[in-house]
Amino acid sequence: MTLRLTTAGESHGPALVAIVTGLPAGLVLDRGAIDGDLARRQEGYGRSPRQRIETDRVEVLAGLRHGRTLGTPLALVVRNRDHENWAWGMSPWPPEGEPAGKGTKAVTVPRPGHADLAGALKFGLDDVRDALERASARQTAAHVAAGSVAKQLLRELEVEVQGAVATDDLERRIDEARADRDTVGGVVEVRARGVPPGLGSYAAKDERLDARLAAAVMGIQAVKGVEIGTGFALADIRGSQAHDEILPGFTRETNRAGGIEAGVSNGEEIVVRAAMKPLPTLMRPLQTVDLETGEPAEALVERSDVAAVEALAVVAEAAVAFELARAAREKFGGDSLADFLAAHRAYLERIPWSRTR
Numbered sequence: 001m002t003l004r005l006t007t008a009g010e011s012h013g014p015a016l017v018a019i020v021t022g023l024p025a026g027l028v029l030d031r032g033a034i035d036g037d038l039a040r041r042q043e044g045y046g047r048s049p050r051q052r053i054e055t056d057r058v059e060v061l062a063g064l065r066h067g068r069t070l071g072t073p074l075a076l077v078v079r080n081r082d083h084e085n086w087a088w089g090m091s092p093w094p095p096e097g098e099p100a101g102k103g104t105k106a107v108t109v110p111r112p113g114h115a116d117l118a119g120a121l122k123f124g125l126d127d128v129r130d131a132l133e134r135a136s137a138r139q140t141a142a143h144v145a146a147g148s149v150a151k152q153l154l155r156e157l158e159v160e161v162q163g164a165v166a167t168d169d170l171e172r173r174i175d176e177a178r179a180d181r182d183t184v185g186g187v188v189e190v191r192a193r194g195v196p197p198g199l200g201s202y203a204a205k206d207e208r209l210d211a212r213l214a215a216a217v218m219g220i221q222a223v224k225g226v227e228i229g230t231g232f233a234l235a236d237i238r239g240s241q242a243h244d245e246i247l248p249g250f251t252r253e254t255n256r257a258g259g260i261e262a263g264v265s266n267g268e269e270i271v272v273r274a275a276m277k278p279l280p281t282l283m284r285p286l287q288t289v290d291l292e293t294g295e296p297a298e299a300l301v302e303r304s305d306v307a308a309v310e311a312l313a314v315v316a317e318a319a320v321a322f323e324l325a326r327a328a329r330e331k332f333g334g335d336s337l338a339d340f341l342a343a344h345r346a347y348l349e350r351i352p353w354s355r356t357r
C-alpha cells in the first residue's frame with residue numbers, strides 16, 4: 001500500500017489537476033483546510049499581481065462522498081481564473097476567431113535559469129510558451145492541495161508538519177531587489193513533529209526517508225539545495241560533536257540528525273531545509289539569444305514574483321507531508337482509516353517511544 005500523486009495543468013490553462021491514489025477509506029476531509037493551504041501558498045511578500053487574480057479553491061471530482069474518502073482515487077481540481085485572459089492563447093483545442101488576449105504571440109527569447117531553452121530544444125518547440133507553461137510553479141497549487149490532504153491523514157497519527165521561512169530580513173532584501181528590478185531567493189525550513197521511529201528503510205536507497213524527502217523537496221521549482229538536520233555543516237565538525245547521544249529512556253538531548261538515521265525516522269522531530277535560488281524572470285532582463293534568428297536578445301519579461309520564499313515554505317511543507325504520509329501508508333497499510341490507525345497503535349505499543357518531541 002502506498003500513496004501516489006499525479007498532477008497535470010499549465011499555468012494559464014483551464015485548471016490544475018491532482019490525482020491521489022492510496023488513501024484509506026473513511027478519512028474525513030476538511031475543505032476549508034485545503035482552501036486555507038491554497039491561500040497560504042498565494043500569500044507572501046514579493047509575489048506578483050497574479051495572486052490577486054487567482055483565489056484558489058479546491059474542487060473534488062472523485063474519491064469523496066459526503067466529505068469522506070472512499071479509498072478510491074481522489075481527483076482534485078484548482079481552476080485558473082486567469083485562464084479567461086488567455087482563453088485564445090491557451091485554448092486546449094485549436095482556437096476559434098481572431099487572436100485575442102494574452103499568449104497569442106510566440107515567445108522565442110528564452111530566460112536564463114528557466115525551462116525555456118532546455119524545454120524548447122528537448123521538445124522541438126518553436127514557441128517557448130509550450131515549455132514554460134508547465135514548468136511554471138503555478139502547478140505547485142496542485143501539490144499543495146494534495147499535501148493538505150496528506151497533512152489531514154498525518155493528523156490522524158498526531159503528526160504535525162509545518163513550513164516556515166528561515167531567511168532573516170527577507171522583506172528588506174525583497175524591497176531592495178524590487179527597486180533594482182531584480183529577484184531574490186532564500187531558505188525555508190519544514191519541521192515534522194510526532195513522526196514515529198521506523199518510517200523509511202536502509203534496505204535500499206530509494207526506500208531511505210532522507211533520500212525521499214530530499215527528492216520531494218528538490219522536485220520543487222527553484223530549489224537548489226536540500227539538507228536534513230545539521231546537513232552541510234556536519235562536514236566541518238567532529239563525530240563527537242555531530243551525533244545525538246542516546247540517553248536512558250531512548251531519548252536524545254540533541255537532534256543534529258534532523259530526525260532521520262540510516263534513512264529511517266528515529267522518533268525525533270524531522271527537520272528539512274531547502275535553498276531557493278533567485279527567480280529567473282527579471283524585470284531588467286538578462287542577455288539571451290533569439291531562438292528564431294540566432295541573434296542576441298533580451299530575455300522574456302513576463303509578470304513575475306520578486307521572491308516566492310514564503311510560498312516555497314508552504315509548498316515544501318506539502319511535499320514533506322505527502323512523502324511522510326506515503327511512508328506511513330507503506331508502514332501501516334490498511335484499506336480503511338480504522339485499520340491504518342489500529343496498525344499504528346499496535347506498533348506504538350510495541351516500541352519504547354513517547355511522543356514528547
Ligand SMILES: Cc1cc2nc3c(=O)[nH]c(=O)nc-3n(C[C@H](O)[C@H](O)[C@H](O)COP(=O)(O)O)c2cc1C
Pocket residue numbers: 048113114115135136137138140220221222223277279280281282303304305306308311312315
Ligand atoms: C512558489 C514558487 C513561485 C515561483 N514564481 C516564479 C515567478 O514568478 N517567476 C519566475 O521566474 N520563477 C518563479 N519560480 C521559479 C521557477 O518556476 C523555476 O525557477 C523554473 O521553473 C526553473 O526551474 P529550476 O529553478 O528548478 O531550475 C517560482 C517557484 C516557486 C516554488
